[in-house]
Structures are given as C-alpha cells and as structure tokens.
Amino acid sequence: MHKTRKARLEADGWKVGTAAEFLGLSAEEAAYVEIKLSLARVLKTQRVRRKLLQSELAKLIGSSQSRVAKMESGDPSVSADLLLRSALALGTPRALLARAMRATTRRLPRVRSA
Amino acid sequence: MHKTRKARLEADGWKVGTAAEFLGLSAEEAAYVEIKLSLARVLKTQRVRRKLLQSELAKLIGSSQSRVAKMESGDPSVSADLLLRSALALGTPRALLARAMRATTRRLPRVRSA
C-alpha cells in the first residue's frame, strides 16, 4: 500500500495492516492460509498449462466443476488435502509443491530512507 | 532388498516390488502417501525436538494423544491437512515442510553392470 494512503487512512481512524492482523489470525493460522492459497495458485497454473477446463480437471479427479472453482479461488471450504491430491493428479512436479510451502517473500518497493 | 532374496521370493511365487505396486497405487496416490509419511516424520521430529509428549502436543493443537499417535504413525485416517496444521502449530519452519514435499531419493546399492 502507498505510504501516504496508509498515513491518511490511519489519520481517519482505520487500522492498516496485513490480512492476518485484520482477521486476528495467529502466525500459524496465517501460514496455513498462505500455503493453501499458494497451492490454489499452483493448481490453477498447472490446469491452464495443460489446457484443461475446470470441468475436465473435475472429471479427472472425480469431482465437480464447482469444487474445482472453489479450490482455485482458495475457498475456505477446501482442505489443503484436496488441493494437494488434485495437484498431484495433474502431474504437478513435487518441486513446485515444495515451493508452495515456502514463505512468500514479497519484493518491497524501494523507498527513501528516513 | 537383497538381490538373491528377491530372486528366491519370486521363485516361490511372491511378487516383489514397491509398496505402491503391492497396494496397486497409481503414481499420484503413491506420491500422496509418501508426502503424508514425510509430514508425519517431520511432525514427530519437531515434537521430540521441543521435548513435548504426545499428550502435550495434543493439548497445544486441541486434539488428543491418540490422534497425535495416529498422525505420527502415518495412519490413513489422518489427513495431510491435519498434519500440516499441527506441524505449523509446533512452529515447524516452512522450509522443512517444503522438504517433505520433495520426492525421497533413496540411495541405491551399487551393483555390477549387466
């Protein structure tokens, strides 16, 4: 978020921070959802890469289009388990799954030092 | 397995191969159980490293000693999801979880070429 925008919002009484802070998640909970979201992205990337429709992937894993949509959108009703099994069914290299477990390091914008 | 033993068993009518072959698992299914077993080992290692009893870890994650035992033994009634959440609750570094996803490379015995 832009620094000035952050300052302005806070001046107006808003708390500004991470999604985890906002939702009151502990560090582990935050890591857990982060990992699920990562797996969701991997799944979608792999499906698209193999040029499959959600409905085709669904058939492949014995599920339904709607559940695949939920998987890819990181819907909380989807377990990491299902994401994992689905990614494997797509033939996702395990190295990619490993990457999904690693903490996301975000490249921060370079700012003038104070 | 020893080569001669393999030959002898096969002569006696046994099929000898990987657990996956024996159980008739597909490659993905095999990878899935391998990953779960890996996570199970990580979990146990981390718990022991923190000098916790199974019952203490259970309390920490709001579960029971018996379920923790099942987790650590790779019981099929335990989802990868629970293993993951429990490992995170123990403060397991995500890099370790990443390692657990990677394929296990087994050091093979050196044999005379045919």
Added chain:
DNA sequence: TGAAGGTATGTCAATTCTGACATATTATTC
C-alpha cells in the same frame, strides 16, 4: 444485443475426518 462457453457462488446430503474414550502395548525405573 444475445447466445455460447467458461467460471463463480450458494446449498445440502453423503462421505470422510476428528476428538475422545477405553484399552493395549511398549519402554523405563526401581
């Protein structure tokens, strides 16, 4: 504009997972 193809969202019965309990097995210590 609207029809078609693809994806998203809401709901729910059925399946699967989970915590809890009882009990068994395996160390460890005296």
Added chain:
DNA sequence: GAATAATATGTCAGAATTGACATACCTTCA
C-alpha cells in the same frame, strides 16, 4: 518383575469436507 510413564490401537458420535446440482456471473463473438 511390578509399577509407572509414554505411545499405540480400536471404536464411534459429532464435526468438517466433499461432490453434485442449480444458478449467477463474466467474456467473446457474431
């Protein structure tokens, strides 16, 4: 070897996840 501590195994009711269906929401293209 018996008491104690820790872990393992079996079972099951309750909770969570899942596939399926209906339907809504985009895009694209004619």
